[in-house]
Amino acid sequence: MFKAILIDKGETGHVATLTELDDARLPEGDVIVRIEYSTVNYKDGLLITGRIPLIRKFPMVPGIDFAGTVEQSDHPDWAPGDRVVLNGWGVGEGHWGGLAQRARVRGEWLVRLPEAFTPRQAMAIGTAGYAAMLCVMTLERHGIGPEDGDILVTGASGGVGSVAIALLSRLGYRVVAATGRPAEADYLKALGAAEIIDRAALANPGEPMQAERWAGAIDTAGSHTLVNVCAAVRYGGAVAATGLAQGLDFPATVLPFVLRNLALYGVDSVMAPQKLRQRAWERLAQDLDAAKLESMIREVGLSEVIGLAPEILAGRVRGRLVVDMRK
Numbered sequence: 001m002f003k004a005i006l007i008d009k010g011e012t013g014h015v016a017t018l019t020e021l022d023d024a025r026l027p028e029g030d031v032i033v034r035i036e037y038s039t040v041n042y043k044d045g046l047l048i049t050g051r052i053p054l055i056r057k058f059p060m061v062p063g064i065d066f067a068g069t070v071e072q073s074d075h076p077d078w079a080p081g082d083r084v085v086l087n088g089w090g091v092g093e094g095h096w097g098g099l100a101q102r103a104r105v106r107g108e109w110l111v112r113l114p115e116a117f118t119p120r121q122a123m124a125i126g127t128a129g130y131a132a133m134l135c136v137m138t139l140e141r142h143g144i145g146p147e148d149g150d151i152l153v154t155g156a157s158g159g160v161g162s163v164a165i166a167l168l169s170r171l172g173y174r175v176v177a178a179t180g181r182p183a184e185a186d187y188l189k190a191l192g193a194a195e196i197i198d199r200a201a202l203a204n205p206g207e208p209m210q211a212e213r214w215a216g217a218i219d220t221a222g223s224h225t226l227v228n229v230c231a232a233v234r235y236g237g238a239v240a241a242t243g244l245a246q247g248l249d250f251p252a253t254v255l256p257f258v259l260r261n262l263a264l265y266g267v268d269s270v271m272a273p274q275k276l277r278q279r280a281w282e283r284l285a286q287d288l289d290a291a292k293l294e295s296m297i298r299e300v301g302l303s304e305v306i307g308l309a310p311e312i313l314a315g316r317v318r319g320r321l322v323v324d325m326r327k
């Protein structure tokens, strides 16, 4: 038996409960993992509350990522005792996920836990931090270096934002953090933000072309925020768009693209190819400051997760929620 959060369809929406399940109920797969840590990402908030209907079959164990130890394997790449991380691949949406003490998954979805990280640190990074790394790598691939100017990070106090700031500042970039929580200014500066701006300045419809302010940007908000960011990135710059914390819409004009040679990159972590994931985890091991990562962590037990789902959607969670499966 193992503990898990289970989501079922009720008459008025999702019903999430903390329950005990028999191993025999684990879904198909060739590797069984004892999960040590998981995390609550923004998407986990969506899965648990059902605010956006992402679950493809019920009942579902949510949790889009986990870190743990292989217990049993029929996959050639994995043996009992191997330490692994899983991000995405539809886990938690179409296949039982990480908010449980056990998971059975496909071996090709797993990444070896880098030696630099404990399972707890890997989940402090989680899908949010791994997506932040993919965003940083996207700006680098575009050719933006620290000498080119400031990088804007929106949703700064959240998971993606916090890790992105820590990574960019370590790499020598000057980081501007857009936040709706001025009270978190000291936290953001300690992570490496050189300047803090109020996210309200980006939240409403603005001019299609604005003064050039940033060499590049990482956006977690979408909607008007992303449009305003695009309107103020310098000639030849780039935006890595990865989130929808403000909204799914993108009410933009083509002007920044055709007049400023702007590149807008979508960054998806869920279906990212295995090679890119491995590279992202290697880069996290190399470029993420362990003390800064520690400052982002709030550790919680599995029994607290259901109550925290609406909190993360409301933007009230700072940094990263790490779930200790023993609690």
Ligand code: NDP
Pocket: 041, 042, 043, 127, 128, 131, 154, 155, 156, 157, 158, 159, 160, 161, 178, 179, 180, 181, 199, 203, 220, 221, 225, 242, 243, 244, 245, 246, 247, 267, 268, 269, 270, 312, 313, 314, 315, 316, 317, 319
């Ligand atoms: P968090 O909830 O940790 O952070 C989101 C942050 O966005 C909040 O902390 C808040 O920061 C800001 N925010 C909240 N509401 C608004 C709003 N109305 N307008 C502008 N900013 C807002 O979430 P994550 O960091 O885990 O994820 C951020 C986004 O990225 C989510 O939409 C998530 O789904 C997406 N994502 C996408 C991935 C992919 O593969 N494409 C992978 C991981 C995440 P502050 O208070 O500082 O303003």
